[in-house]
Amino acid sequence: MSHPSGQPPGPSADEAADDLPDVAPRLRALRRRRGLTLEAAAQRAGLSPAHLSRLETGNRQPSLPMLLTLARTYGTTVSELLGEQAPERDAIIRGGRMGPAEADGWTYRQAGGRGRAMQALRVHVPYGAQGDLVRVHPGEEWLHVLEGRLRLGLGDTVHELEPGDSAHFDSLTPHRIAAATHEGAELLFVHTLLQSPDPHAHPHA
Missing domain, CATH: 2.60.120.10 (Jelly Rolls)
Incomplete structure (x- = not known):
């Protein structure tokens, strides 16, 4: 994506991956836990198998909307995809x-x-x-x-x-x-x- 003149480029995929280091293996594990092939999961999520494969190997960083789509596909939440599981559902979020x-x-x-x-x-x-x-x-x-x-x-x-x-x-x-x-x-x-x-x-x- 091009950037307007004078605007610094956004973070690279590698830099973004540093913020979400466990997403790729978790995506692969969730797909396998649901018993889905790469092709079946990609079709449900509206992605190509090659694109989903790159997400699962960490070669491509998922956007927030893509995380929402994959969470729906696997019947879970973005929080679980990011490994942010809490032992109980607190009503107050600090x-x-x-x-x-x-x-x-x-x-x-x-x-x-x-x-x-x-x-x-x-x-x-x-x-x-x-x-x-x-x-x-x-x-x-x-x-x-x-x-x-x-x-x-x-x-x-x-x-x-x-x-x-x-x-x-x-x-x-x-x-x-x-x-x-x-x-x-x-x-x-x-x-x-x-x-x-x-x-x-x-x-x-």
Whole structure:
């Protein structure tokens, strides 16, 4: 991905891999535990077998959206993929206990309980990182801009969100997320695997 003039390049795949050293073997172990071949798992995740193989060998670093996709594929959570398992589900999440992780340019911190269907993160989106990546997957997303400005594409419509603005949408809608300011954008991000009910559905008579 090219970077605007004067902007430093993002972290290399090797640098990002240093932040998530155990993801590759954990991806392979989870796939095998589910009894899936490389080809079957790749098809479910919408990836090529070669791409999934590179993720499992550490030759390619998964982005946060890709981690979400793989977590759904293996029936687990991003927290488990990252090895962040807690002995019990604490209701209180202390900020000082959640160190940052980085994936494909995005930096994020766990902001919700581990091992739950609703996953909450605090995310920093750098300028120029993943802005052209179109995401389509089951579930709902809610995000709230804390700092900077965010450019959110929903279908054919592009919205620019300021600090204090939020968005809540079904993530089967093709969407793109990018920072609109050179300083990047800081946001709260919540994802769930469930779709909202169809407002046009009618009960049977």
